[in-house]
Every structure is written in structure tokens, then in C-alpha cells.
Amino acid sequence: MAEETRVILHGNRLSPYVKRVEMALKIKGIPYEFVEEDLKNKSPLLLKYNPVHKKIPVLVHNGKPLAESLVILEYIDEAWKTSPQLLPEDPYRRARVHFWASFLHQQLFEAIVLVIKTDEEARQKTIKEMFNKLKLLEDGVKDLFSDGIPLVVDNNINVGLLDVLMFSIFDSYEAHEQVLGIKVIDPEKTPVIYSWIKSINELHVVKELHIPHEKVLASVKLFRKLSMNSTAET
Incomplete structure (x- = not known):
């Protein structure tokens, strides 16, 4: 995956907050890498990308990290205008x-x-x-x-x-x-x-x-x- 279009999701698949981000990526057909985080031993990258809450999920797009699932979902909808759109235009x-x-x-x-x-x-x-x-x-x-x-x-x-x-x-x-x-x-x-x-x-x-x-x-x-x-x- 080219660095300029690289999408990485840091999370744990048992997390409902991570599930919603994965679903959004999949329904829009966005290729991504999944980094499984051990929540008892969080990776240095996770702590670097989300220094405020130190929680999952964290989405990294073009080397730029985003935290908080609702923020990430809205970003995905704005950054990829492919169907389906998560939010209505009206x-x-x-x-x-x-x-x-x-x-x-x-x-x-x-x-x-x-x-x-x-x-x-x-x-x-x-x-x-x-x-x-x-x-x-x-x-x-x-x-x-x-x-x-x-x-x-x-x-x-x-x-x-x-x-x-x-x-x-x-x-x-x-x-x-x-x-x-x-x-x-x-x-x-x-x-x-x-x-x-x-x-x-x-x-x-x-x-x-x-x-x-x-x-x-x-x-x-x-x-x-x-x-x-x-x-x-x-």
C-alpha cells in the first residue's frame, strides 16, 4: 500500500468502538491494515498517536492519527466520498x-x-x-x-x-x-x-x-x- 494512501487501524476486535470503525472501512471498500493492540501492554505507537486518552481505536491515514470512534467515522465519511455515505446530505x-x-x-x-x-x-x-x-x-x-x-x-x-x-x-x-x-x-x-x-x-x-x-x-x-x-x- 503506497505510503500516501496508507490506512492503519489500531484496535482490538472485541472492542465495540473498534468494530464500528472496521465496519465503516469495509462498507466503503477502503483497504487498511489492522494492528491488534494488547490493552494490558499498549504499544508505543498507540501511546504516541493518542497521548490524551491512550485508548483505541486510532486511525492513521497518510501518517496522520485520529482518535475517538465518532470523530473517526465522520472523517472516513468526509475523506472517502464513495457510497454509501454514512451521513445524509440534507x-x-x-x-x-x-x-x-x-x-x-x-x-x-x-x-x-x-x-x-x-x-x-x-x-x-x-x-x-x-x-x-x-x-x-x-x-x-x-x-x-x-x-x-x-x-x-x-x-x-x-x-x-x-x-x-x-x-x-x-x-x-x-x-x-x-x-x-x-x-x-x-x-x-x-x-x-x-x-x-x-x-x-x-x-x-x-x-x-x-x-x-x-x-x-x-x-x-x-x-x-x-x-x-x-x-x-x-
Whole structure:
């Protein structure tokens, strides 16, 4: 790959933040190199490229690094105008997509993580909050995509920013359900979200990025165990 067009992604494939960047690169057909980072022993390059947060993902394009997944996604959409475009051209619709992207990234995903991290005593409150946010998303999506969610148009993938974020957050929801012992995505309570996730999972690019269930399950179990241990020690 020529240096002037070289794209490198530093990340870990179990990270939902990295998943969304990989999906964006793949759906736009952008060749890239993947550098697997050991988060317990971060590489000097990662620390150099992201000295503020020292986190993944980091995208390096033409030798110039970018951090933070939403920033990277918007950069990819602007730097490569190839179809599909992640954000709509219409200013109002673009603003609404930005709003729900922020909701998914900051509120809903954090609510799901909080359920996994919370001990049994306080978990009912966090579960209720998670379901409240899922209901808000369900109603918002019905309004935003009143004609249905157009993932495929004329045999071409028509994936947008919200689809990418949904994939990164809910690709592992069955592992979360198994660890937590609750139904996170209920086809009766949130039928639009359920159908949306199922449709995303049918895309060939998603199948390429899918991580085996057992590996994800082990990761979620470990995350919960470490969170419980941390809570017990405070």
C-alpha cells in the first residue's frame, strides 16, 4: 500500500468502538491494515498517536492519527466520498442522525455497560433505565425511518452511521443476555430494534466482522467479574 494512501487501524476486535470503525472501512471498500493492540501492554505507537486518552481505536491515514470512534467515522465519511455515505446530505436529517448517534454512543451504550457492571442489589434500577432508553430509541427510530430502515437498495448496501453504531453495540447482545440472565432485545417490546439488528446481521460485511459467540461470552463474563471485584474492594 503506497505510503500516501496508507490506512492503519489500531484496535482490538472485541472492542465495540473498534468494530464500528472496521465496519465503516469495509462498507466503503477502503483497504487498511489492522494492528491488534494488547490493552494490558499498549504499544508505543498507540501511546504516541493518542497521548490524551491512550485508548483505541486510532486511525492513521497518510501518517496522520485520529482518535475517538465518532470523530473517526465522520472523517472516513468526509475523506472517502464513495457510497454509501454514512451521513445524509440534507442538513435537517443529518442533524437528527447526529442526535441519535450521540444517544446511542453516550446514553444507551453506557446504560447497557452499567447493567453489566452493577451488582445484584442495585441492578434492577439500572435494568429499568436501560429498558427506558431502548424504548426511547424504538420510538425515535419509528419517526426517523418512517418508511422503514433502508439497509439495502437495488442490491447495494445502504448503511448509515446509525446502522454502524447499532452493529457495534448490539452485535454481542446475546452474550450480554446470557451473562445477565435477562432478555435485552425483546421482539415484542422493541420490534423495530429487533428487526433492525436482525437485518444488520444479514449483511455480508457484518458476517465478516462477526466474532464467535463463545469468545465474546468469555469477554463479557470477565468484564463483569472484574467490575464486581472492583466494587467489592471499594
